[in-house]
Amino acid sequence: MSDERKTLIARGSIVAHRAEAREGMDMTALRQIDFETAKRIAEAKGLVPAVVKGTRTLRFSRADNERMDFITWDEFERAAISRRLAVYESGGWMKLMRRD
Numbered sequence: 001m002s003d004e005r006k007t008l009i010a011r012g013s014i015v016a017h018r019a020e021a022r023e024g025m026d027m028t029a030l031r032q033i034d035f036e037t038a039k040r041i042a043e044a045k046g047l048v049p050a051v052v053k054g055t056r057t058l059r060f061s062r063a064d065n066e067r068m069d070f071i072t073w074d075e076f077e078r079a080a081i082s083r084r085l086a087v088y089e090s091g092g093w094m095k096l097m098r099r100d
Helices: 003-011 016-022 035-044 073-082
Strands: 031-033 047-052 058-062 068-070 085-090 093-098
Touching: 031 035, 035 047, 035 073, 035 085, 035 093, 047 073, 058 068, 058 073, 058 093, 073 085
Parallel strands: none
Antiparallel strands: 031 085, 047 058, 047 068, 085 093
């Protein structure tokens, strides 16, 4: 990594993981996690399960998001399983994707 890039990262001008990715460094791979683990991560971040209003799209969202209809964790898990979705995590970021 160049000295200039290191300086920009230190100043906060470039997010470190993006800079490393551009330099060819490996980023942590997504790993599938169970719904209980996803719930713990979400709650630690202040997130709750939701559906985007007017759609069937499941999301983790802040409780003050007016574009969401909030659902229970049981409803979230049932909906995800019925749609063959699983929660994947990498570095604290979670994503719903089709199961393998």
